[in-house]
Amino acid sequence: MSKGSVFDWHLDNFDNIMGSSALNYDVKKSHGHKPTRIMEGDHNGGWALYIGSRYGVRDSTDEYDTIVNLTGNSIFGEYKCHIIPKHFPKLMKYNEVPPDIPQAAEREILLNWPNYGVPHLQFQFWVDLFDQIKYSKKTLLFCLGGHGRTGTATCLLMLASGVQSDGDEAILWLRKHYCSEVVEGSQQRELVNRFAKWLKKGADNGKGR
Numbered sequence: 466m467s468k469g470s471v472f473d474w475h476l477d478n479f480d481n482i483m484g485s486s487a488l489n490y491d492v493k494k495s496h497g498h499k500p501t502r503i504m505e506g507d508h509n510g511g512w513a514l515y516i517g518s519r520y521g522v523r524d525s526t527d528e529y530d531t532i533v534n535l536t537g538n539s540i541f542g543e544y545k546c547h548i549i550p551k552h553f554p555k556l557m558k559y560n561e562v563p564p565d566i567p568q569a570a571e572r573e574i575l576l577n578w579p580n581y582g583v584p585h586l587q588f589q590f591w592v593d594l595f596d597q598i599k600y601s602k603k604t605l606l607f608c609l610g611g612h613g614r615t616g617t618a619t620c621l622l623m624l625a626s627g628v629q630s631d632g633d634e635a636i637l638w639l640r641k642h643y644c645s646e647v648v649e650g651s652q653q654r655e656l657v658n659r660f661a662k663w664l665k666k667g668a669d670n671g672k673g674r
């Protein structure tokens with residue numbers, strides 16, 4: 466596990482951060498995840514990324530400036546498309562909001578990501594999303610169970626941030642420090658590893674991060 470200087474990881478205190486959910490590794494499928502702080506940094510006065518499961522986070526969504534919702538169902542209504550609020554200008558090019566659907570709440574980024582699958586998004590999206598997260602004080606990312614889509618997205622963001630550089634290592638880190646069930650199926654694991662290689666290729670070419 467590499468520790469980038471801009472990141473203030475609290476690995477020593479992880480049990481405190483995790484709370485009781487850290488003890489629930491043996492509880493299968495039905496267990497939920499309350500918001501768990503996974504990454505943070507000092508940029509722009511400080512930012513932090515929390516992840517969890519829909520039912521684990523539902524009572525505290527008001528506390529976050531940015532919500533990355535991977536369930537495909539807005540917490541404010543029913544939409545089946547990527548919805549990027551207008552005040553995330555760097556991410557607007559990923560917006561799929563048809564003209565007759567109003568913008569969802571300003572702070573919710575809603576992705577259309579099939580359960581157990583992978584989303585239809587360019588790799589650059591995850592780099593741009595991470596850049597955006599650095600400007601939000603608190604970001605909450607979640608899917609239904611907090612495992613497959615949430616685990617995959619979190620690994621992609623850890624890689625985009627630079628604290629992890631290897632796909633499988635990112636997955637193992639998250640399995641150890643958040644939940645042993647993250648990243649579901651070969652498609653999601655492959656996406657994480659392909660993204661890690663894509664980033665590395667960019668870095669090698671002097672164009673990447």
Ligand SMILES: [Zn+2]
Nearest residue numbers: 496612644646
């Ligand atoms: Zn879990």
